[in-house]
Amino acid sequence: MHTTKEAAAALNISPTTLGKYVIALEGAGFRFESGKRNVRMFDEKEMATLRQMIETAASEDLPPGQAANMIGQTAYLSLIEDRLSAIEQRQEHLIHLYDNLSSQLARLPAHHIPDYSPPSFFLLPRRKAGFLNFLSK
Template structure:
């Protein structure tokens, strides 16, 4: 974890510029960890995001806020793609389990599959308890 001064030195910018960049990224939906007295702390992923924002702003000659929005949109889209991919993988796994179970059930002899009928006590009339039984008399 890097403090604001360490992160600014590593990115070769001033701490006040770093604060502006961080505010732009927070406006785009990013969240940074804070330490004692709400001082921001930066891990390697956050440092990479800041470098990407600085490089995008310089390469496209746009303000940092627009670069932060572009990075935020790309991060959001990649997150959605990752989640969709995970859902598709789970769906494939469930379909495989279903097909496996179906084939196993199809191989069972019919006389081994029990005929389920609910227990008879489920159909007994329920007694009215307490005050309700008094009212029904």
């Protein structure tokens, strides 16, 4: 974890500029951890995001806010793609399980498949309760 001064020195920018970049990234949806006394602390992942923002702003000649939004959109689309991929993998797994179960059920002899009949208490007539019982007399 890096303090604001350490992070600014590692990124070759001033702490004030780092603060502006952090505010721009927070506006784009990124969250930075705070240590004791509400002091911002930066881990390696956050440092990489800040480096990416600085490089994007320099290469595209964008102000920090627009560079942050561009990085935020890219990160959001990447997250959606990852989640869709995970859903597709789960779906394939479920289809595989369903196919296996169907083939196992098809191989079972008919006399091994139990006949379901509801429990006897479902078949008993229901008694009328309270006021309805009084009215039916």
